[in-house]
Amino acid sequence: MAYLWAGYVLTWVAMAWFAWRLESRARDAARRLKKSPRGEAETPDARSENESVRA
Amino acid sequence: MTELTASPRLKGWHRLLAFLAVATTVVGSIIGLFVVPPDAMQGNVQRLMYLHVPAAWLAFLAFFIVFVMAVLYLIQRDPRWDMIAAGSAEIGVLFTALTLILGSLWGKPIWGVWWTWDPRLTTTAILLVIYVGYLAVRSFAADPERRARWSAVVGIVGFADVPIVYLSVTWWRSLHQPPSSPMSMAPSMLWTLMLNVVAFTLLFGYLLVRKYQVAVAERALEDREAMR
Amino acid sequence: MSEHKGRRSGKKKLWAGLGLVAVVAALAMLIGGGLKDNLVYFLTPTELEARGASVQGEAVRLGGQVKPGSVHWNADHHDLRFVVTDGKTQIPVHSTGSPPSMFQEGIGVVVEGKFDSNGTFQSDNLMVKHSNEYHPPTKGESPRETFKTLMPGNGTSGSKD
Numbered sequence: 001m002a003y004l005w006a007g008y009v010l011t012w013v014a015m016a017w018f019a020w021r022l023e024s025r026a027r028d029a030a031r032r033l034k035k036s037p038r039g040e041a042e043t044p045d046a047r048s049e050n051e052s053v054r055a
Numbered sequence: 056m057t058e059l060t061a062s063p064r065l066k067g068w069h070r071l072l073a074f075l076a077v078a079t080t081v082v083g084s085i086i087g088l089f090v091v092p093p094d095a096m097q098g099n100v101q102r103l104m105y106l107h108v109p110a111a112w113l114a115f116l117a118f119f120i121v122f123v124m125a126v127l128y129l130i131q132r133d134p135r136w137d138m139i140a141a142g143s144a145e146i147g148v149l150f151t152a153l154t155l156i157l158g159s160l161w162g163k164p165i166w167g168v169w170w171t172w173d174p175r176l177t178t179t180a181i182l183l184v185i186y187v188g189y190l191a192v193r194s195f196a197a198d199p200e201r202r203a204r205w206s207a208v209v210g211i212v213g214f215a216d217v218p219i220v221y222l223s224v225t226w227w228r229s230l231h232q233p234p235s236s237p238m239s240m241a242p243s244m245l246w247t248l249m250l251n252v253v254a255f256t257l258l259f260g261y262l263l264v265r266k267y268q269v270a271v272a273e274r275a276l277e278d279r280e281a282m283r
Numbered sequence: 284m285s286e287h288k289g290r291r292s293g294k295k296k297l298w299a300g301l302g303l304v305a306v307v308a309a310l311a312m313l314i315g316g317g318l319k320d321n322l323v324y325f326l327t328p329t330e331l332e333a334r335g336a337s338v339q340g341e342a343v344r345l346g347g348q349v350k351p352g353s354v355h356w357n358a359d360h361h362d363l364r365f366v367v368t369d370g371k372t373q374i375p376v377h378s379t380g381s382p383p384s385m386f387q388e389g390i391g392v393v394v395e396g397k398f399d400s401n402g403t404f405q406s407d408n409l410m411v412k413h414s415n416e417y418h419p420p421t422k423g424e425s426p427r428e429t430f431k432t433l434m435p436g437n438g439t440s441g442s443k444d
Contacts, residue, residue, distance in 0.1 A: 001098075001099045001100055001164075003100055003103070003160045003161070003163060003164050004088075004099050004100055004102055004103060004160075006160055007103045007106060007107075007156075007157045007160045007161070008084060008087075008088060008103075008106065010153075010156060010157075010160075011106050011110075011153060011157065012080075012084070014149065014152075014153055015080070015258060018146075018149055018262065019073070019261075019262065019265075022262065022265050022266060022269065023265070025269050025273075026265060026268065026269050026272070029269055029272035029273050029276060030272065032276050033272055033275065033276060036276060036279050036280075091419075092419030092420065093419065093420070094417045094418065094419070095418055095419060095420040095421070096385065096413065096414075097385065097413065097417075101417060104417070164383070164384060165383065165384075165385055165411065165413055166383060166385075166410045166411055166412070166413075167382070167383030167385075167386075167408075167409060167410050167411055168408065168410050171393075171410060172324075173324045174322065174324060177313060180313055181310065181313050181314065184306055184309045184310050184313060185310070187306055188303065188306035188307070188310070191299055191302040191303045191306050192303065194295070194299040194302070195296065195299040195300060195302075195303055197296065227322055227323075227324060228323065228324045228325055228346065229324055230324065230393050230410055230412055232412065232413055232414055232415040233415050234415065235415040235416070235417065236415075239414075239415050239416045239417070240416070240417045240418070241417060241418040241419055243419070244417050244418070244419075
């Protein structure tokens with residue numbers, strides 16, 4: 001059933017796309033926090049460097 | 056503002072949430088697609104319900120959170136409430152758009168049309184436009200405080216449409232059917248629906264936590280740049 | 284979306300402003316046009332009949348139940364005739380093209396169209412309203428069998444179920 005599969009695939013893709021965009025922004029922010037002068041202090045999520053998108 | 060970034064306890068959350076969200080989504084989709092029996096009347100297309108309904112509920116929840124955070128912000132003027140509201144609104148827009156598209160994909164084979172201007176569909180379209188407007192207000196106002204204040208107003212006023220959307224099928228004649236209840240659904244279908252609601256809720260939780268973390272980090276960066 | 288990313292250029296602000304204007308315009312259109320005209324989404328057969336000649340030739344939505352035993356489907360010409368009822372008033376409807384697959388006797392429908400001079404409601408758009416009840420097919424019954432009887436090329440086409 002084409003409608004059914006279109007709906008499920010679209011949902012998965014939309015969710016993954018949204019999460020991926022968010023994760024890349026998080027990586028970007030973490031990188032910039034590190035570089036910035038007081039970056040050593042508290043990076044909200046330095047560990048997200050090698051984050052893979054899982055959603 | 057750097058104290059905002061000091062939330063080390065939040066760090067691990069999003070990973071656990073992401074893992075649980077993916078796991079429940081995979082299981083929920085497999086059960087929804089292959090395990091639970093199709094509807095006697097509608098056949099396999101009815102399986103779209105397991106995504107359409109959770110998407111709609113989570114959109115409502117997202118906008119409810121925007122509403123609460125907007126009220127809190129206007130009372131306390133704490134930028135953190137504004138950050139949560141902004142994140143929740145964006146995720147709510149995603150889920151509202153999904154609700155509309157999934158409903159359309161369901162409507163075409165069952166109703167016979169992709170779209171009709173019935174009260175439920177129209178008020179849901181309005182809901183989407185309101186919160187796209189919310190995001191537009193945010194990118195329009197450059198000053199963080201003004202941005203938070205303006206969008207809080209939109210978030211509070213705009214929420215009025217949520218109960219209207221929900222009750223539209225009871226108040227007015229529509230093509231859309233009234234909400235199902237546990238009594239109007241076979242138990243296996245109800246459980247599948249609930250599982251997918253849990254999956255969507257976990258996904259929402261993960262996205263919201265992550266959005267908040269990113270907002271905090273980006274705010275800290277902006278402040279550092281401003282201080283230079 | 285990207286409002287956090289550094290300083291805003293005037294160009295970006297212009298786009299945001301245009302976006303806002305578009306949103307406000309869309310809202311005004313939806314509420315003014317869409318919702319206002321659709322608070323009464325369809326008329327029942329009784330209401331439609333009460334309007335009588337005043338709705339002749341005017342596009343309206345008619346909603347009701349497909350009267351059991353009233354369906355005549357000509358598969359060769361994709362020509363469908365049936366009666367919509369609300370229990371009190373009955374209105375004959377004529378529609379061309381294949382109906383939605385759920386279409387069957389006794390089901391709720393919403394029909395967009397207008398009365399012709401013979402008092403038949405000529406449908407431009409036939410929509411099927413389904414209930415909020417979901418249950419698996421009972422043993423021996425295969426899903427989606429119900430509506431196939433109306434579709435062409437299913438062996439049973441041409442007859443009303």
